Amino acid sequence: MAEVKICGLREPAHVTAAVAAGARYLGFVFFPKSPRAVSGSEAAALTTDLPVGVAKVGLFVDPSDALLTKVLDAVALDIVQLHGHESPARVAEVKALTGLPVMKAVGISGPEDLVLLTEYGVAADLLLVDAKPPKGADLPGGNGLAFDWRLLVGRRWLRPWMLAGGLTADNVAEAVRLTGAPAVDVSSGVESAPGVKDSARIGAFCRAARG
Numbered sequence: 001m002a003e004v005k006i007c008g009l010r011e012p013a014h015v016t017a018a019v020a021a022g023a024r025y026l027g028f029v030f031f032p033k034s035p036r037a038v039s040g041s042e043a044a045a046l047t048t049d050l051p052v053g054v055a056k057v058g059l060f061v062d063p064s065d066a067l068l069t070k071v072l073d074a075v076a077l078d079i080v081q082l083h084g085h086e087s088p089a090r091v092a093e094v095k096a097l098t099g100l101p102v103m104k105a106v107g108i109s110g111p112e113d114l115v116l117l118t119e120y121g122v123a124a125d126l127l128l129v130d131a132k133p134p135k136g137a138d139l140p141g142g143n144g145l146a147f148d149w150r151l152l153v154g155r156r157w158l159r160p161w162m163l164a165g166g167l168t169a170d171n172v173a174e175a176v177r178l179t180g181a182p183a184v185d186v187s188s189g190v191e192s193a194p195g196v197k198d199s200a201r202i203g204a205f206c207r208a209a210r211g
């Protein structure tokens with residue numbers, strides 16, 4: 001059984017579906033190029049009535065201090081997710097600026113990338129182990145691409161972590177079994193089209209991940 005983060009929420013019905021299905025983390029994308037992007041005030045409106053224990057995660061890609069401050073003035077996030085090329089030093093700066101736990105996404109395509117998880121484990125509070133985006137991709141994540149999960153077998157890091165990248169209701173149980181991931185993060189795999197979440201797919205994914 002793994003905890004679930006549903007990322008890229010934009011509609012109240014999908015927030016409701018995620019919470020009803022037992023998701024522990026809800027992700028809101030503050031990256032204008034994404035089809036899932038929302039503003040701080042839109043995220044605030046989507047999360048007025050969340051039950052205790054459901055965390056609001058703000059996804060940023062190489063954010064300026066000004067963007068972080070603007071979003072946090074509008075919505076009380078619980079976790080900042082950094083999904084760009086932020087260095088370990090920048091992760092520490094963001095943590096100090098926001099006063100929030102920071103989850104750093106690390107893209108994996110081969111065994112040579114795994115060392116980054118150790119390096120980022122010093123500054124970050126959580127690690128997000130995602131597929132490395134293809135060269136030239138518009139988005140650094142949210143592409144529905146998986147990596148070879150066998151790379152993670154038997155590995156442990158300094159911090160709690162989530163598995164992401166191309167997860168769906170059909171493959172998430174196997175991904176968790178193989179990697180031992182304590183939590184999983186999904187965006188494309190619970191959509192009917194890029195940026196369009198689907199309540200039935202959210203429910204099926206949570207059931208499959210939570211066992």
Ligand SMILES: O=C(O)c1ccccc1N[C@@H]1O[C@H](COP(=O)(O)O)[C@@H](O)[C@H]1O
Nearest residue numbers: 007034141142143144164165166187188
């Ligand atoms: O979802 C997005 O639009 C996005 C944009 C920029 C960076 C990351 C993004 N999403 C994150 O990517 C992973 C994997 O997503 P998918 O399930 O393969 O579509 C996930 O952590 C999302 O939070």
